[in-house]
Amino acid sequence: MxxxxxxxxxxxxxxxxxxxxxxxxxxxxxxxxxxxxxxxxxxxxxxxxxxGGTFGITRVFDDNQYTHDGFIRSITISTNDLTLFTNNQIDEGDHLLFVFSDGLKKKFLYKGTTFTSLSGECWLATDQRLDLIMETQESTPVTGTYEYYDQRNGxxxxxxxxxxxxxxxxxxxxxxxxxxxxxxxxxxxxxxxxxxxxxxxxxxxxxxxxxxxxxxxxxxxxxxxxxxxxxxxxxxxxxxxxxxxxxxxxxxxxxxxxxxxxxxxxxxxxxxxxxxxxxxxxxxxxxxxxxxxxxxxxxxxxxxxxxxxxxxxxxxxxxxxxxxxxxxxxxxxxxxxxxxxxxxxxxxxxLTVDDTNTDLAEFPFIIGNKTRETINAPSDNGSNPVQQGGGGGGGEQGPPPTLSFTLQPANVTVNANETATFTVTKLVSPEDGPVTYQWYRSTDGGFAFAAVTGATTNTYSVTALSYMTGYKYRCRIAGPIGAPQPASNSPLDSNAATLTVTGAGGGGSTANRFDSTSSTFDSTAQTYDGT
Incomplete structure (x- = not known):
């Protein structure tokens, strides 16, 4: 095979x-x-x-703007961002890759609070500013946005x-x-x-x-x-x-x-x-x-x-x-x-070999002493018992991750025929990762919720009709996807947000309440939650 x-x-x-x-x-x-x-x-x-095709987990600081002035691209660091540095989630000696809105991709070596003027290095110039040293100079300040990738999971x-x-x-x-x-x-x-x-x-x-x-x-x-x-x-x-x-x-x-x-x-x-x-x-x-x-x-x-x-x-x-x-x-x-x-x-x-004699393998050969992200190996991974002729021991699996919402869906008030949007933001601890999303709707004040067909991202939008006032919406997350073990509290439901529809508008007849052209009612996916 x-x-x-x-x-x-x-x-x-x-x-x-x-x-x-x-x-x-x-x-x-x-x-x-x-x-x-x-x-x-x-x-x-x-x-x-x-x-493959990614640099890892995409991140931004609270303010994802940069200013390029002279040879420096400066990034504002908030009090919340600063904890990433003080808690060593971003540590001296780490490699940070920045992908800028002008198309530039550049790796920087983080030097902590030690001043540097070398291109390809960065340092925490103040508690409010991270300075990235560039190869090119801008005589007039230029601004843009960015995303970055760090080594906190490595x-x-x-x-x-x-x-x-x-x-x-x-x-x-x-x-x-x-x-x-x-x-x-x-x-x-x-x-x-x-x-x-x-x-x-x-x-x-x-x-x-x-x-x-x-x-x-x-x-x-x-x-x-x-x-x-x-x-x-x-x-x-x-x-x-x-x-x-x-x-x-x-x-x-x-x-x-x-x-x-x-x-x-x-x-x-x-x-x-x-x-x-x-x-x-x-x-x-x-x-x-x-x-x-x-x-x-x-x-x-x-x-x-x-x-x-x-x-x-x-x-x-x-x-x-x-x-x-x-x-x-x-x-x-x-x-x-x-x-x-x-x-x-x-x-x-x-793979690493001698650059003058490629027949000679060079340490660490394939992967170094630390992996970029957490290894998710199959259960039959050959690590236990101790191996004759290479490898042995094997580490224990750590505690399961946990899920939480950093942004709960908010109550929404809109006029009839306008779009109402509900959004959640999740966090997987201690290592972030992807999850599945499923939105649910209640038409009876929160007694029963039914899955909304196709609503499988962190944002759900619906055209509000007058009879929908009082509907409630919540999101269920599960995962993390591809992790060695699911989160201890997976699946996790968000709070329920209430839709309020004001003004006169189409769809006022209760005959249209479950019309699939405006919303989908799926009784096979219905669950009952007395809470």
């Missing part, structure tokens, strides 16, 4: 089915001298929110076990061997790549099974087998239809194709991206990792050496650190960029 996937374009929920076997790509012999496990078929079906450590799925249905794991293979106490071996000091029995395609037999990848070496004999090209037209100098895992312009999807919803690409993130004419090259081996040993680590008791630098997970600016990619091993699939832009992960 390998893998299949379908996506609901309305909700952006992608549903993936796989048997976790690498077909049509070959795999090695298991068990072998360094891996005692047998490959076992693991059938699973999993649905999650697909974020603080959690990348979990063990499956963190994504590759294009042939094989699970993608992080770089760690967990507690397997007897590392020094309190540390974990790097499971794969040229820096590994332990042999996990990895085959020539870069894969191996864990204790329960789930075959998986840790690093980019599987691409060699994908290209060999054009196996993936014959399996999927996405790979077979185009190629770059004989490489069917790259687009004709040299940019890598997608090789999988992370379980936080973002696409994963091969090693090659554009030289400049938002310029598809800037050439392509391997994306450089921003992880480096620490100059000195981590606290409690045995001295760097060349034995199991004193393993070489870079062979333990704790030997590596993210260093801002030394590579193309962020702490998550991704970046904001355009790609052939997403010419308007997306956030994407990239």
């Amino acid at each position: 390998a893998a299949t996937a379908t996506i609901d374009n309305a909700t952006k929920i992608i549903s993936v089915s796989s048997d976790c076997l690498p077909a049509p790509v070959n795999f090695g012999t298991f068990p072998n001298d360094n891996n005692p496990n047998t490959i076992v078929e693991h059938d699973w079906d999993h649905s999650f929110l697909y974020r 603080r959690g450590d990348t979990p063990l076990g499956a963190i994504g799925v590759s294009g042939n249905g094989v699970m993608i794991f992080n770089p760690s061997a967990g507690s397997g293979l007897n590392p020094p106490s309190g540390f974990s071996w790097v499971a794969a790549g040229e820096s590994t000091f332990v042999d996990t029995g990895e085959d020539s395609c870069g894969g191996h099974p864990q204790q329960q037999g789930m075959y998986h990848y840790h690093d980019p070496h599987f691409l060699d087998c994908w290209k060999s004999g054009s196996s993936m090209a014959s399996y999927n037209d996405y790979y077979g239809a185009t190629q770059y100098n004989g490489n069917n895992i790259r687009h004709p312009d040299g940019h890598s194709k997608m090789i999988g999807i992370a379980f936080d919803g973002f696409p994963i690409y091969g090693p090659y991206g554009y030289g400049t993130p938002f310029d598809n004419l800037s050439g392509t090259r391997p994306m450089r990792t921003s992880y480096r081996v620490k100059d000195t040993e981590a606290p409690g680590r045995p001295d760097y050496g060349n034995t199991t008791d004193n393993p070489p630098a870079g062979t333990l997970m704790e030997d590596w650190e993210y260093v801002e600016g030394v590579g193309d990619l962020d702490i998550h091993n991704g970046r904001f960029t355009i790609t052939p699939e997403y010419p308007s832009g997306t956030y994407a992960y990239f």
